[in-house]
Amino acid sequence: MKKILAVLAVAVASVQMAFADHDVVTRDESRLPVAARETIKKNFPDAKISYIKIEKDFFQSANYETTLTNGMEIDFNSKGDWIEVDCKRQAVPAGFIPATVKEYVETNFPTVLIVKIERGRKGYSIEMNNGLDADFDTAGMFLRLDD
Amino acid sequence: MKILVVEDELSLQKMVKDSLEREHFVVECASDFPSAMLKINDYDYDCILLDIMLPGGSGLSILEELKRMRKRESVIIISAKDSLEDKVLGLDLGADDYLAKPFHLAELNARVKSLLRRKQAGGDTSIVLGNLAVYPDLRTASIGGKELQLNRKEFDLLYYFASNPNRLMNKTSLAESVWGDNIDQADSLDFIYSQVKNLRKKMKQAGATPEIKAVYGFGYKLVLED
Amino acid sequence: MRLIHYANRNLSVLLLVLMGVWGTLFYFTIIDEVMDETDDTLENYREIVVGKILDDPDILMTEDRILHSYALRPLSLDEALDYKVRFYDSEVYIETEDEYEPVRVMRSCFLAPDDRFYELTLRISTVERDDMVRAIFWYLLVLYVVLLLCVTVGTRMVLKKVFVPLQRLLAWFDRVTPGKPVPPLDNETKVSEFAKLNKAAAAMSFRSQKAYEEQKRFIENASHELQTPLAIARGKLELLAESEGLTERHLQDIDELYRTLGRAVKLNKSLLLLSRIDNGQYPDSKPLDLGSIAKETLADLLDIYESRRIQASIEDHAPCQVEMNESLAHVLLTNLLKNAIVHNEVGGRLRLVLGKASIEVANSGETPLDAEKIFRRFYRADLSKKESTGLGLAIVKSICDLYGIRLSYACKEGMHRFSLKFAKP
Secondary structure (H helix, E strand, O other), X not given: OHHHHHHHHHHHHHHHHHHHOOOEEEOOHHHOOHHHHHHHHHHOOOOOEEEEEEEEOOOOOEEEEEEEOOOOEXXXXXXXXXXXXXXXXXOOOHHHOOHXXXXXXXXXXXXXXXXXXXXXXXXXXXEEXXXXXXXXXXXXXXXXXXX | OEEEEEOOOHHHHXXXXXXXXXXXXXXXXXXXXXXXXXXXXXXXXXXXXXXXXXXXXXXXXXXXXXXXXXXXXXXXXXXXXXXXXXXXXXXXXXXXXXXXXXOOHHHHHHHHHHHHHHXXXXXXXXXXXXXEEEEOOOXXXXXXXXXXXXXXXXXXXXXXXXXXXOOEEEHHHHHHHHHHHHOOHHHHHHHHHHHHHHHHXXXXXXXXXXXXXXXXXXXXXXXXXX | OOHHHHHHHHHHHHHHHHHHHHHHHHHHHHHHHHHHHHHHHHHHHHHHHHHHHHHOHXXXXXXXXXXXXXXXXXXXXXXXXXXOOEEEEEEEEEOOOXXXXXXXXXXXXXXXXXXXXXXXXXXXXXXXXXXXXXXXHHHHHHHHHHHHHHHHHHHHHHHHHHOHHHHHHHHXXXXXXXXXXXXXOXXXXXXXXXXHHHHHHHHHHHHHHHHHHHHHHHHHHHHHHHHHHHHHHHHHHHHHHOOOOOOHHHHHHHHHHHHHHHHHHHHHHHHHHHHHHHOOOOOOOEEEEHHHHHHHHHHHHHHHOHHHOOEEEEXXXXXXXXXXXXXXXHHHHHHHHHHHHHOOOOOOEEEEEEOOOEEEEEEEOOOOOOOOOOOXXXXXXXXXXXXXXXXXXXXXXXXXHHHOOEEEEEEEOOEEEEEEEOOOO
């Protein structure tokens, strides 16, 4: 009986731990990794951070969603590498866009702006202000296009 | 008086034979079923002592054979198997008495004599020794024609003595033969002593010729003066 | 306590606790998740509202007056510096309903495009959430009780079915009695353990039955076989005593031998009697008046043991009619009464009480005897009584066992009391 109760106690504790953490919303820039702060300063020299939302998952690795006062949103992983830049209806700063991607867009959609770019393990994916999405591999080579 | 002893145990057979011969009976023996049958066919006996378990057949078959042959021998069954069924069966088949081993020889004598008296005298079973007469059927005794006043225990003792005149009888044997197994040996000594003392006194007062003599250390003997 | 109840009780208690803990845990997890859901919704709202404000700072000047779902407040720099997001439950007055309604509130801060910090307060009604939580609680409780009932009743039924072969085996054991043939064991089962148990039980019963039979037969045969040699030895001694020229000394020795042999004969007879009783060789029984047999026997025994000067008294309350074998009835009463005389003090008291279905024999004696041992074979309470066979009371016990007579011993008021209680016809 004691054993069973002990096992139950451990189970309760771990479940509580897993569900306990709320996302943290803060305006404190210092909670961002240094790399993230630098990325922002370099690409958005005039912008100010409105707030930062820190999401923590099961394994306690954090995800930082940074919203700027102009409404743009840059997401970083726990190391401070950017993983998504959403500039709403404005152009994503060129510093986030690999050369091949830029070249592809300029070639195929010369008048169009890239408003959002995501970087993942499988490569890049961009959203343009004409409503089209495009996927690229990790080397920046074009993969597919969809709307 | 001729008696046949059918008994497979030779030493028991010899012992019974010796004892009966001291009473002046003519005793013959058979130690198995076939020889017993042979003897019964060839001769007449006054009494047969029959063991039930015999080599070659059951003593009960001998009883049946006797019945079939319409022989008038008195039969006493002697059995080691002291079971009620055997007893009932034996008596049903015409045996006159049943004696379980181990028995006292005095007891055997008494039974044999009682049977023979009954048979011989055509119903008169009295024992006469000198001026003493014992009437077992009436449970009375007289000396010189005059009735002797005895209680039950004294009569039983006297009858037993009278059945075994001139034989030495052990105290415990006397007690057991008269009162069965209920008496313990230690108690039997005092008991027999007082009973025999009373009996002797009564017999002496009535002037009996037979006399109960104490044999120191062993028991008593009814001695008939010649 | 029966095995089925024991197992069922233990299982039920275990389930009660396990399911109770599980249910509680489940309840709190669900509640936690529901609460979390509200907070997540608030966070989403916040993102939408802040997104809108960043897009269109004019909204800063507005306030939700309809649902009171959000409110904005400028923050001083000091306030903003160590601002912490807060979630809490509260109440809000609803004018249309004219009552307070529970709400969940989230307060957070953000930097607006005008470079000022604002506090955003978001509210969401939790009336429905609370209803749901209550419903979940009751559903879980009812489910818990119903499940527990089902499990308890279910386990009971299953256990009952599982233990059927065991019950049958136990019932069979009740029917196995030493000395009687082993009844057939009809206990079909697919469970190998029970099958094994059946086999072992049957084998053991047969073995013990066989051993019992053999022992009985051995005692009977041994006693039988001893009869003839004992007869010869005793007869020879009788003849020897009559030989000519024996001295007194010789006669004394012969007497001693004769009496020793007499004890052997008596022992042997008692053993034979015991084995006959145990073998049921006294089958025919008839109604007997045990009271009058007891009185006759007592008179005879008092006669024989006159020298012990026993003060006997008889209390005759009712005729004691019992159906049994006549010779065994005599053996029974003789042994009991003789015991009361022989193991009495000289001049002691003996009381025979005759009832309708009971007989009590009491004799003087102060020290209680060991009731466990006195009915054992060859047990002698008084070791100085060398003459006693130590079988008298064992024979009494055997006869009582044969007829289902309740035999008991007690020592009260300076009397050893042996009582027989007969089953009422």
